[in-house]
Amino acid sequence: MLVTISFDPEVFQIEIKPEDSVASLKETLEGVSGIPVQQQLLIHNGKELASSSTMAASSVQEQDLIVLGRRPQAPQQQQQQAASSAADPQQARMQAAMRTRPDGSLENVQEFIEMARQNLPMLSGLPAPLVQAINKNDPEELQRIFRQIHAHREAEAKERQAEMELLSADPFDPEAQARIAERIRQAQVEENYQNAYEYMPESFSQVxxxxxxxxxxxxxxxxxxxxxxxxxxxxxxxxxxxxxxxxxxxxxxxxxxxxxxxxxxxxxxxxxxxxxxxxxxxxxxxxxxxxxxxxxxxxxxxxxxxxxxxxxxxxxxxxxxxxxxxxxxxxxxxxxxxxxxxxxxxxxxxxxxxxxxxxxxxxxxxxxxxxxxxxxxxxxxxxxxxxxLTPGPTPSVQAPQQAPPPSRAAVPAPSDDGDEKVKRLMALGFDRQQCMEVLAACNGNEEHAASLLFEMGGGLGF
Incomplete structure (x- = not known):
């Protein structure tokens, strides 16, 4: 059966069997998401899927939605990571320079500037505004940019959290289904863009x-x-x-x-x-x-x-x-x-x-x-x-040889006879203003006007 996996910001589908275990699904998802099996958190219908259970026992059915997240680390794991990083002085210095306050600003902005200048790969991977602020040695501008980045991430996190709650609450809700479909579409568009950028880079240049x-x-x-x-x-x-x-x-x-x-x-x-x-x-x-x-x-x-x-x-x-x-x-x-x-x-x-x-x-x-x-x-x-638009057969009228045909605003009101001609032209499927303008340009010749209207209305290639 086919189930949908939501792994922010990606949505994809995967084929599983009812007798498959949740543990085997986690092993498959480890290669896709990069999240270790021990840290994976699978949510189905608002409940966590137990690793020892099977798909059928967990009531997972065809086209169901499973939300993949990362399980919060325990304090002991965090301490172990901190101890391992402390063994590397360069890594410890980088972590110290990257420490931020609750508002997103750096605790030691000058240390970050010096660290970035000494680490060229790190500098090349930063956004252009940050690189400019570092090169100018402008701590205030750097702090302002970090606060903006933090605020933007907070807003995105709240939006993702609200969306996850909505999807987990009722996967069959029309709004939830629409969001899932849009995320699948966006993932396909991004994949298509990446393929084109890799195999057809010339399509992004100007012709x-x-x-x-x-x-x-x-x-x-x-x-x-x-x-x-x-x-x-x-x-x-x-x-x-x-x-x-x-x-x-x-x-x-x-x-x-x-x-x-x-x-x-x-x-x-x-x-x-x-x-x-x-x-x-x-x-x-x-x-x-x-x-x-x-x-x-x-x-x-x-x-x-x-x-x-x-x-x-x-x-x-x-x-x-x-x-x-x-x-x-x-x-x-x-x-x-x-x-x-x-x-x-x-x-x-x-x-x-x-x-x-x-x-x-x-x-x-x-x-x-x-x-x-x-x-x-x-x-x-x-x-x-x-x-x-050529002059009509009336010999006394030579206006088209002297000046361009009258504009829409200058088209005179037709006489009774002209009004009948306009009605007959309108019966061919053209609007009144267009019929009046072309009829006036053809000096009242109904046949010439009809021929011209058909030429203007079809086969022009625009």
Whole structure:
């Protein structure tokens, strides 16, 4: 049968037989807990299990809880340990330096400081605040830290004692069962963490995003390679630096919606890009804000690129083949390096083993990094025909060529005919505000609006 052993702070299960003796269980638990058989205290349903009894005689049944603790030492045993330690002068001196008062402070703080300085292994095993106080020879700070440690341990001991009493009182209580399940889960998480830290330590390091060097219209840019973005995107600022704003087709203006939203200014249908030694034409969507240059899936497929992480290069299937090396961390754009540094500092401050990956930010100033990251998230949703808000067939209306589509706050109330169109679009499963906005952007063309709504609602990859 399977029973649960609670050995603070661990909880685990062990297979035993009804005819097994409590003594044999203690021998098994000695190897697990490190507590000698003579010092083990096994509690079942609020009563101590006798070593001479069997599991069946002690009424231990399937899935029962047994709490393992350490039996308090008798005064004679304590005296024997003190006598054995007195035979070793170094051990006796260390014990004297570690003696504390009831509030947790040291009885002889200066002796402890000298002892720690002379014992380098002891110094390296202490927490960082204690080491700093010892190096500064600051007895007051050292005593304050020891009092804090003592108070923290006292609070934890009271919490554990209350939990043990609750578990021992009624193991079948729903609250007790929930606590047991949570402790088992925490033990599994900790074991999983230790295994990952031992066998996959690289998973706790920060991953550098994939950037390559390119030239667009003769101007150098650092391109963020993103196979999750359907369209290659460039920010307005980068497009102005590359002198391609004059080629923007504003009929493809609109709004990219993903985690956030960002205006699409239009598209440059073909621009010369230098990839290594090759000159290749590229189609780029221009956004008001976002990454300097996001090299998306459309161009990756166009040139049958291979993201080769073994050789750390981006391969283009052209003749002759071009292999662009991915940039190292120090070569990334300033905003990206700034975000990585912030994420690393946040990771150290929180003690977490995992840091969030930085968003593509381009070469904006560090103060603009957060805004650029939000725009980059919206930029990933930009797709060629599906996300482009083009002017409708009404020849007298040219607004989409002059300015971006109206924002949500600027959408006019629909007329009676427009209201009917909105209702029919809402019947397709979209909300009213979204239908009004897209219908206005399409100049009242219901068919174009429906097509655009379906494109925006599905298959965008965000």
């Amino acid at each position: 550098t995003m994939l950037y390559v060097d390119m030239e667009v219209n003769g101007h150098k840019v650092k391109a963020f390679v993103d196979s999750g973005a359907q369209t290659s995107i460039m920010s307005q600022a980068a497009a102005e630096r590359c002198s391609i704003m004059r080629l923007v087709d504003r009929r493809f203006a609109g709004i990219a919606r993903g985690v956030g939203s960002a205006p699409i200014l239009g598209r440059v249908h073909s621009v010369n890009a230098k990839i290594g030694s090759q000159h290749l034409p590229m189609s780029i969507t221009i956004m008001e804000k976002g990454p300097d240059f996001l090299f998306g899936l459309d161009m990756l497929r166009r040139y049958q690129c291979n993201i080769d992480l073994k050789d750390n290069v981006l391969r283009f299937s052209v003749q002759p083949e071009v292999a662009l090396p991915f940039l190292h961390e120090h070569e990334l754009p300033e905003a990206v390096r700034f975000e990585m540094q912030q994420a690393e500092e946040a990771q150290k401050a929180s003690g977490s083993g995992v840091a969030p990956a930085p968003q593509a930010g381009g070469a904006q100033k560090p103060s603009d990094a957060a805004a650029a990251a939000g725009a980059a998230a919206a930029a990933r949703a930009a797709s060629a025909p599906g996300m482009s």
